[in-house]
Amino acid sequence: MQRRTFMKGTLAASGVAVAVSAGLLSPRAVMAAWPKSAFEAKSVPDALSGLGIGTTATSGDIQIKAPDIAENGAVVPVTVKTSIGDVSSISIFAEKNNSPLTSNFNLKGSAQGFVATRIKMQKTSAVIAVVKAGGKAYSARKEVKVTIGGCGG
Amino acid sequence: MAKKTIRLRASNKGGTATVKALITHPMETGLRKDKKTGKKVPAHFIQTVSGKHNGKDVIIAEWSGAISKNPYLSFQFNGANKGDTVELSWSDNMGGSDSASTKVR
Known part of the structure; x- marks a missing residue:
């Protein structure tokens, strides 16, 4: 029995080593823990579960600043601001993009509940901001009309 | 990288700093097609950006x-x-990276 567990352990360890050497898991990618499954998810709920978020409560304490009509979907400025305290992360979704999760911002230490960036949007849809704070998740949404899509093809 | 890819600014207002950064990067999704060849342009985008105080x-x-x-x-x-x-660094899916630092004004 002991030998068996020992063998299992070494096999698992060598498996990881092989994966690393084969470049399947580059050490840098493992360290950064880029949430691949969340970014490749095709729907907002799937992307949320990829980030380890189950349900979100709609909150009025999140402000999304984005244009009502974005002429160019390739550059949609989005600012997310929240008055919720103890924010651990802010994620920005474009609901109808092929992969809705555009970005996830992990806030640490003295960071304030504020991020601004520019995202690409495939078509008219809602921009959803999900704020994780104190183990709970809150969300807010804003419709953005896109005249020219910004996701290629 | 030889060329600087990050333009960074940090301003201070009553103890709260606002950092603004512009990064030069193509940010290819991997879905876009090259108009001349009809082939897909390979994905090339920034995966992580970290900001330090x-x-x-x-x-x-x-x-x-x-x-x-x-x-x-x-x-x-x-x-x-x-x-x-204030320090900012990024790394992309093709192994590229850069960093820059500035002082709070």
Whole structure:
């Protein structure tokens, strides 16, 4: 029995080593823990579960600043601001993009509940901001009309 | 990288610093087709961006190709003093990376 567990352990360890050497898991990618499954998810709920978020409560304490009509979907400025305290992360979704999760911002230490960036949007849809704070998740949404899509093809 | 890819600014207002950064990067999603060859342009985008205040992590952003070309990022943090160091670094899915630092004004 002991030998068996020992063998299992070494096999698992060598498996990881092989994966690393084969470049399947580059050490840098493992360290950064880029949430691949969340970014490749095709729907907002799937992307949320990829980030380890189950349900979100709609909150009025999140402000999304984005244009009502974005002429160019390739550059949609989005600012997310929240008055919720103890924010651990802010994620920005474009609901109808092929992969809705555009970005996830992990806030640490003295960071304030504020991020601004520019995202690409495939078509008219809602921009959803999900704020994780104190183990709970809150969300807010804003419709953005896109005249020219910004996701290629 | 020979060329500087990050333009960074940090301003201080009542102890709250606002950092603004512009990064030069193509941010290819991997879905776009080259108009001449009809082939897909391979994905090339920034995956992680981290911002530090005096060496301490303030923000770690994880991005996909759905962030616009030549990305803009802004964030805020408390407890800033004039002259503090703000550092920003990024790395992309092709192993490229760069970093820059500035002082809070």
